[in-house]
Amino acid sequence: MPPGCLAAPAGSKGVFAGKVAVVTGSESGIGRETARLLCQQGAAVVLNGRNAERLEATRQEFEAAGFAVASCLADVTDYAACETLIDTAIRTFGQLDILITNASISQRAYFADMQPEVFRQVLDSNVYGTVYPLKAALPYLTQTKGSVTFISSISALNGMPSGSAYCAGKAAVSNLAHTLRLELAATGIHFGVVHIGFTQNDPEKRVLDAAGQPVPIAHRPPRWQKTQAEVAGIILSHIRRRRQRTVISALGRLIVLVHTWLPRLGDWIVLRTTRRLRHFYE
Template identity: 40%
Template structure:
């Protein structure tokens, strides 16, 4: 990572922050992003424990202008881009029958446009460095799960985008990574979008089997180092992926038998 410049969207807390710290510890210059200046300043201070090659770009990547501003500011400061990690994402809760259609709009603006808005202006610069563009997906992006329809659909869209870029940019040597993240510890007061469109605070996951944000960050760094396409996290994720590709109706039956767990897990 020494000499590399990495942009991580949504890196003022949670998984994005852990990825920024992991890459900084390995020597990369870091471009942080988020919409809250205080959280960004706190994260910037953590990065400075490793080195001073860090800037924060406070902008909303779900807007076209935000995506461009992020890339422009990174280039202005560091003159090149080696790694773009599209981490911004918001989840939702509710069955399709009860969900307000606007929830789909908000989730897709964040998770799909929030990914494509920085990626498009970054691609010409990633060609110059034969760099990496990484998409942070979820196990909900492997198959549709109850109560997570809009979220899962948005994460599945990332696979389509990632596959297209892999083929389109093969001649330019850009590495594309897609990380299927399993349930991970969450920041205090993390919110998801409720069925009516209002934000709901999620319960802490202290007593649940979850991965640490540091574990996810190390897996992302490994994906970049090995220039792998797909990284699926957790044994359950790998099993889900295998069974879904060969025995999808079995996976459906297992989910139906465990509906209670899904309802509990979505809190």
């Protein structure tokens, strides 16, 4: 362990006692709740985000709860910033066992209307925002035979109107996980993907419109949504069992089944549902 760093909380209780985790995009939303549950189950966690105020508020809240926590302001599409992020885990807690790449920008824009630069921004946040933290973390995860989880979406398994760059990015990282699982099998590192379905959002969550302006997400029927805490629980169970793929919710699994075996019916349902939702909520 490097001199001067805190020990991972070996004395703490819980399934993840003694483990050190980095969760990207954890100043808010699902990332924050996943980080909270990891802490509650004994891990030390490095929080991350791009908004200094929100990140510090989350860090203080966690510290006040008695959690072993550090934070690093870093844009995960910047490789040097990712090296600093991983270095924060090593300097503060001396090791790295778990990486969850959760940071992501989503969109609410049709491909035909989208500025090319906005497409790139959404794609970069989902692809390089996954690749860069992992690349920086790999030597340390190799030492601990650690665990990597890419947070993806049901929409990585099928298309979604108004989500072209987002779906393409999430699909890319699913494939990346498979390739790395094969290529790095000898390291003993776990590579998994969690495909999340509709989940409750922080009220201040924003996605990008066609011109790159932040806008609220499209309205969704509340009965379709899981809570962030439920999703965090499923992510932790996925890590604990070192699963390759977890598809969240019965609705999510049904969507995958229909798209795999009855793709035309799947497309018809998606188009009909999006038309109906647009009619009701826009």
